[in-house]
Amino acid sequence: MDEPIIVGIDIGTSKICTLVARVEDGSNLRILGVGIEPSQGLRKGTVVDLNAAKLALSRSVEKAERTSGFEINAALVSLAGSHVSSINSRGVVGITGGIVDMEDIDRALDAAQAVAIPHNREIVHVIQRSFIIDGQDGIRTPLGMHGYRLEVEAHIITASSSTIENLRQCVNASGFEVSQFVLNPLASGEAVLSETERQMGVAVVDIGGGTTDMAIYIDGDVWHTMVLAVGGNHVTSDIAHGLRLPISQAEEVKLKFGHAQKASINPEEQFTIRSFGGDSPDRINRVDLAEIIEARMEEIFYLVLQEIRRSGYDGLLPAGVVLTGGASTLPGARQLAAQVMGLPARVAQPQNLIGLTDQLHSPAYSTSVGLLEWALLISESSQYIDRRRPSQTKNWPDQLKDLLRRLLP
DSSP states (O other): OSOOOEEEEEEOEEEEEEEEEETTTTEEEEEEEEEEEEEEETTTEEOOOOOOOOHHHHHHHHHHHHHHHHHHEEEEEEOOSTTTTEEEEEEEOOOGGGGGOOOOOOOOOOOHHSSSOTEEEEEEEEEEEEEEETEEEEEETTTOOSEEEEEEEEEEEEEEEEHHHHHHHHHHHTTTTTEEEEEEEHHHHHHOOOOHHHHHHEEEEESSOOOEEEEEETTTTTEEEEEESOOHHHHHHHHHHHHHHOOOHHHHHHHHOOOOOOSOOTTEEEEEEEEOSSSSOEEEEEEHHHHHHHHHHHHHHHHHHHHHHHTTOEEEEEOHHHHSGGGGGTTTTTHHHHHHHOEEEEEOOSSSSSOOOOOOOESGGHHHHHHHHHHHHHHHHHSSSSSSSSTTTOOOHHHHHHHHHHHOO
């Protein structure tokens, strides 16, 4: 079959979602296989039990293979966790021959990567923001342009080598390879942001089970990324402690009766639960539940706001905040985000899906669908987005050259 098949696996703290899609007409994605499995062996985006994580991943992949009819050999895999960090860097080179070619762009990106990185960390993404030729800035595609000096502004994302290796080991043990790791908010951004939002300035905030991930887009490019080790599971844990419930029941209560703004709840409204050690069901005011949820969600949004301010781009986001991820579906979350951060806010989910999409029309699957969009993006792009991470699909001489280039000064 001429049309390429791409696979994305979102390995999250709450669920593992494997999607198999076919690229039709060069740019449309048809979902052929879906495998959704409760996550095990992961905490705050990192592997804490290799065997449990491997079993859950294997079950998710088997479901996707069964529904699609394809055997999965390699996939794009999501990456999150508080171990992820980012810096902005600049590379400068002379233009050989007076006209910019791909070799000049490659050398500029290499120069941007010449930053001090601890031995226990590795580069996951090197994303070009913009180019400058002889002092003229704001250039998106410098190929073929005349000049003598080429500068590139790059956003470099690094992660803990041991954490990435544990995740890769988990994937390899399930019988396939990682073609590329993709940071969660970058994948989510591909699925939920419009081109207008990216150009004007927007922050995508993906609130998952174990982490809250953010990426800031300005002038169409990624300017800042961040991962917070707090998410929807913390809301559930707060409910479990506050109402003395098992975690599973607290999750049910959150989904059924939860609200992120207590001011929106009728004070007379109640629901019934059976707490630990209770002989009979207890009646709980829904306002009390909303108070617990609001406190934690307000903290999450405040931490995001602090990070936006720390980045220095807080005055450059007229398009505001786009919320996605499972916890963003809580009623009142959008209003609370707008109130805490003082920015326009909307909740977004994947759009324009075709194929087996019944379960995917939810903010919880933005990262999963975004991984497929990311694969499409890098296949369409004439410029290498992730140059530092050697692809698992390369032959061994290419891998050796990449390895030497990373090790040698």
